[in-house]
Amino acid sequence: MTMQLLRAEVESLGGLQLKCSARGFEFMIDEPKNSGGTNEAMNPLEALLCSLGACKMMVARFFYQTKQINLKNMRVEILGEIDSDRLKGKPNVKVGFSKIITNYYITADNSHEEIQAFIDFIEKTCPVKDTIVNPPEMEHHINP
Structure with missing residues (x-):
């Protein structure tokens, strides 16, 4: 069996906004306004x-x-x-x-x-x- 290790990193950008990264790609995570976020991402x-x-x-x-x-x-x-x-x-x-x-x-x-x-x-x-x-x-x- 050959095991592979995948790596992801999540960094806080302030408030509830997060930057998610893996293999040089990024996407954002946030929360809806009614949960305290800015509703700029899922x-x-x-x-x-x-x-x-x-x-x-x-x-x-x-x-x-x-x-x-x-x-x-x-x-x-x-x-x-x-x-x-x-x-x-x-x-x-x-x-x-x-x-x-x-x-x-x-x-x-x-x-x-x-x-x-x-x-x-x-x-x-x-x-x-x-x-x-x-x-x-x-x-x-x-x-x-």
Whole structure:
């Protein structure tokens, strides 16, 4: 097994604005105004949903030809259910998403069964989904 280490860095720009960087690419994270942000970028939970959707789309794009899917167009919508009482400090409220729903919109010259098998393959092959469903070992370090 060959292990690869991916690296990302997040830097505070003041307030709730963050700069996220990896491999020389950057994007911003913020919060809506009603949460104390400036609403200039998506929040971390929205970015997680986008990452999940993007990963599913990448798997589809990598494999649709080998799976003999005559893909014309594809869009993925990711919905995340979360209890807003988590921010009010209510006890026993799940902090993260309680449910994540993926809606696939696919135009392809294939049968419903072939498209369903392709979606099943995407769901089994997506690394971001696997990371969410089968959480990795987590550790943290405090550095000077």
